[in-house]
Amino acid sequence: MKRHIALGLVLSAFAVSAATGETAPAAVSYAEGAVAESLSGTAGDPAEGAKVMSNRGLGNCVACHVVSAMPDVAFQGNVGPALDGVADRWEEPQLRGILADAKMTFDGTIMPSFYKNEGYIRPGDGYTGKAAEGELTTLLTAQQIEDVVAYLMTLKE
């Protein structure tokens, strides 16, 4: 974990774009799995976050997590814990860190890393089954992560 923090501090000076305020995936600084700074530099929009969470082509968080606050979203999965009241259990930087790369918080977890673009085994070109070409994009954008964080922070019991 210390290695990641050190790496993050060194790289962040170069990787934060002045124009967008966005942090590159490799430059994200994890402290005990948590990420203190906004990844996009722009406040998250909970309404957009709810869309990202329920859309199969985006985060599709409900594939594995129950969100009772989304009763219209069918077939919510149960591979991961329910997210009801998640803002009571976690601080915002922890949620951001879990979304960006859950393996920094839960060693070996099945949860995909949504803000990472390297270090994969046989990465594909989306869901085509063919090899990826060129630089990989992250599963979610920095702003989408912030939007989901903003939505999750509304889930209090």
Place this chain on the structure above:
Amino acid sequence: MKMRQLAGGCALAALAFSGLSAMADPADDNLLLNGETEIVTHTDAAPEYIDGLSEQYSGWHFREADTRVMQADDFDNPGMLAVEAAIDVWNTEDGSEGKACASCHEAPESMAGVRTQMPKYNEAKGTLYSLEMYINDCRTERMGAEAWGWNDASMVNMTALISSVSRGMPMNVAIDGPAAPFWEQGKEMYYTRYGQLELACSNCHEDNYGNYIRADHLSQGQTNGFPAYRLKNAGLVSIHNRFKGCIRDTRAETYKEGSPEFIALELYVASRGNGLSVEGPSVRN
């Protein structure tokens, strides 16, 4: 489920990487084929060389009741139409040698037990062989006929016929001797987290069978029911075809049907089901 909702952050952290199979809910049901053949779809113990399973479940237990019933009677099982088509091919001469399968093997029932051992180390060829490869060797070397493609209807139908005459017999692939290095290769693949979603076979089919990913009820990924009639495809699907779909869904570059990697993986996954009855052609989602 309820317990996890009540648990605090620390408990959640522990659960996030512990096996969840205690919450598995495969259907409590028994499969009696055509009212006479008992099919072993569940055992209380996996083979001792399988670390991650305490019991075995056929994929049959994870499907809805109407799908389970469909497989119990050959008149309802759409996969049996493929078996009938293959019987015609079995009896039809093809190729330069003027032979049919029946010329050497007589009735398809002579193949009883073959499916239980597949894939198998082929001494003459010096490598691991899937059922499809034995079929093609017969065609090209004995019949003088053209090889079938892995996904050709003729090939998948023929594997369904050869599987069907082993239904009720226990899967029993060999993993020792010359098969051992292939088994080790397949095992390593089973636990490799492929693609941008970083999912290994084990993440879903060992740690989370019984749970749901959206509407998908995760099974143990057993292969004893293949080829499987998939309702969503309205057709029979081979083991390698299914492997390919799974790896594609991890956002990974897949391997090809018939590749050395998939043959090795087929052996390892089959060994996880040693003891379950052959069901192919089964009926699945």
